[in-house]
């Protein structure tokens with residue numbers, strides 16, 4: 001049997017990982033500035049995370065949501081305290097798309113409406129409704145097409161006001177990433193998020209904060225939407241929540257009432273996933289990783305700004321992007337193959353940095369040195385070619 005070939009792969013097999021480093025099958029070490037796509041929050045194979053999972057595995061890995069699972073309550077309590085959303089309710093599932101799917105569906109159950117507002121360059125996942133609110137026609141199959149979604153320009157307050165004025169009473173929910181990830185590290189303006197809050201209040205729509213990539217401390221606050229000082233009605237979470245163990249969830253405001261059978265999942269909230277998620281929160285708290293993300297993120301952005309050629313450096317905490325001019329188009333590849341550094345990208349010309357929240361100053365300095373050298377080499381190579 002062959003693998004279904006949907007991923008453009010780098011020809012590297014990673015077989016070991018620790019903290020902010022990974023190693024390939026030949027023992028070559030790489031600095032991970034990509035965090036396996038923003039997933040590695042507390043660092044690869046953190047010893048506390050490994051212990052917690054191993055201990056849980058010896059007790060019980062899984063039983064279905066037909067019985068009380070005390071570790072779910074433990075997780076909810078800890079998550080409420082660390083996120084500052086103690087009055088919210090937690091529903092657990094398995095992936096980011098599933099979290100968004102449940103959030104959009106719950107909003108529709110709550111207000112009985114069908115219409116959704118999403119934004120240009122949004123990415124919310126690949127399942128039916130999540131992909132329908134994703135601004136990328138090439139991944140929307142005919143069966144996922146729907147008239148229920150309106151895409152408005154990101155950060156355009158006039159367009160949002162106008163849309164609500166015309167259709168406000170039909171809108172079920174507004175879904176927005178606090179910082180667009182796949183779209184290229186675009187920060188939602190504070191005033192834009194505040195306007196969404198006001199309009200949702202006025203028209204009875206549900207404000208969904210997709211925090212799958214930008215949440216869980218990555219931006220230097222627990223949720224990136226917190227920078228705007230607003231509370232969403234539903235927060236969706238995944239990537240950093242399990243540090244690589246598949247676990248996701250939604251936080252639901254107290255105004256939204258549950259009903260038996262409304263949402264459900266077989267695997268969501270299993271004991272092993274909850275142990276992994278608790279370990280992540282314990283390390284985030286113990287090692288003050290949200291503050292680390294904030295301070296080291298600012299330091300990293302300052303260093304990037306001193307490098308000639310990189311454009312439009314932007315981000316919050318350890319969710320950072322910059323544009324690469326055409327003459328440096330091979331920078332990402334060069335960093336990976338010649339300098340052994342993983343970075344992320346966004347089409348057409350953005351490099352995304354999504355490292356572990358435990359990234360150190362020394363690792364940042366190493367990265368910056370390599371980045372400068374890589375740029376110099378590309379420039380030298382192009383001079384030689386043109387000579």
Ligand SMILES: Cc1ncc(COP(=O)(O)O)c(C=O)c1O
Pocket residue numbers: 095096097098100123124125126177181182210211212213214238239
């Ligand atoms: C903002 C955002 N939402 C949702 C998703 C989908 O998450 P998953 O791949 O876990 O389904 C992603 C994945 O990249 C994402 O970045």
